[in-house]
Amino acid sequence: MKGNCMKIAAVLVASVCYIGLAFAQDGHPMVDALVKHYQASKELTLAVADAMPAENYSFKATDAEMSFGEQMNHIAGANANYCAAGLETKSPLGKLDDASKAAAEKNINAAFDFCIDGLKKLTDAGLTKVTGTGARQATVFERFWGGFTHTAHHRGQAEVYLRLKGITPPQYKF
Amino acid sequence: MRKLSIVTALFAALAVSAFAEIDVKATIVKHLKTSRDFTLKVAEQMPDADYSFKLTPAQMSFGEQMVHLASSGEYFLSPMLGEKPKELKPASMKKADVIAFMKTSFDATIDKVSKLTPAQLTKTYEGEGGKQTGFDLLLGLLDHTTHHRASAEMYLRAKGITPAEYQF
Numbered sequence A: 001m002k003g004n005c006m007k008i009a010a011v012l013v014a015s016v017c018y019i020g021l022a023f024a025q026d027g028h029p030m031v032d033a034l035v036k037h038y039q040a041s042k043e044l045t046l047a048v049a050d051a052m053p054a055e056n057y058s059f060k061a062t063d064a065e066m067s068f069g070e071q072m073n074h075i076a077g078a079n080a081n082y083c084a085a086g087l088e089t090k091s092p093l094g095k096l097d098d099a100s101k102a103a104a105e106k107n108i109n110a111a112f113d114f115c116i117d118g119l120k121k122l123t124d125a126g127l128t129k130v131t132g133t134g135a136r137q138a139t140v141f142e143r144f145w146g147g148f149t150h151t152a153h154h155r156g157q158a159e160v161y162l163r164l165k166g167i168t169p170p171q172y173k174f
Numbered sequence B: 001m002r003k004l005s006i007v008t009a010l011f012a013a014l015a016v017s018a019f020a021e022i023d024v025k026a027t028i029v030k031h032l033k034t035s036r037d038f039t040l041k042v043a044e045q046m047p048d049a050d051y052s053f054k055l056t057p058a059q060m061s062f063g064e065q066m067v068h069l070a071s072s073g074e075y076f077l078s079p080m081l082g083e084k085p086k087e088l089k090p091a092s093m094k095k096a097d098v099i100a101f102m103k104t105s106f107d108a109t110i111d112k113v114s115k116l117t118p119a120q121l122t123k124t125y126e127g128e129g130g131k132q133t134g135f136d137l138l139l140g141l142l143d144h145t146t147h148h149r150a151s152a153e154m155y156l157r158a159k160g161i162t163p164a165e166y167q168f
Helices: A002-026 A029-051 A068-087 A101-120 A140-164 B002-045 B062-081 B095-114 B118-122 B134-158
Strands: B124-127 B130-133
Touching: A029 A068, A029 A101, A029 A140, A029 B134, A068 A101, A068 A140, A101 A140, A140 B002, A140 B134, B002 B062, B002 B095, B002 B118, B002 B134, B062 B095, B062 B118, B062 B124, B062 B134, B118 B134, B130 B134
Parallel strands: none
Antiparallel strands: B124 B130
16 A cells, blocks of 8 residues: 555655656756847837937937947947857857948847847757856846847937937837 | 765755746846836926827827837737736826826736746747747846837937936
């Protein structure tokens, strides 16, 4: 009887664990969510970039700020750096000196594609891995979410540049 | 013996999937606290007299941006809690009242997020923004705050004030 109970218990534990395992292996809900939101962020950022006419890419609202084009390049460069840290590789973007509309849009595309392609190769368990040393330690999830938030921070400012030029920013999406 | 090692391996696999959820909630709470502290710094920087300032007529005033981002916690968390979002408002649109309202709202949000279960985070909810998991809603809450705080920082610049250093 005792042996039977142990067998039943073992089967039950194994079944529960199997469900857990299946969830962990068949789906990566966190990775999928980040990919989805990164795609939305790419679309919104490109829509904001596109809404500003090329001749106003050098516009800045106050002297201390970056120009609109510099904001766009800063979003691209920083995003690629955050994602590169998460992927433990190097950013594919070099120094971004050309802040023209065509160059900035190309940089935004390259940076987001790098992040999204990298994310798609990760697992949910991989997102919890800690990278970096000392005060710069962070999980892979935080690297990607940090890049995402940094984009929202600068894009939010750039949208106000559009307003100051009489342009209604594209609809917010997430 | 072989059975035992299979069970052990399966246990290990389960531990990994549970860990992923727990770790993420702790991370989100950490960033919600940073977001609260950073947003309150931005709110403190604007003088009371300029809380009604807006850069263009179509925008919300500085004070309205602050109230909007602070009260949005209700909307993002209500699907997970199975509640209707409450219409929360500060006592007035004066700086002191707005900041008091922000502190109360942010702390209530952080408290509620701290108590969410892994099941509430992974469940899918049907809402205005389509189908979203609890995880999506929490990321959406953080993103929405960042979005409006960034606009508000532009109002500070327009008033000759350098915004507080970016924090994440």
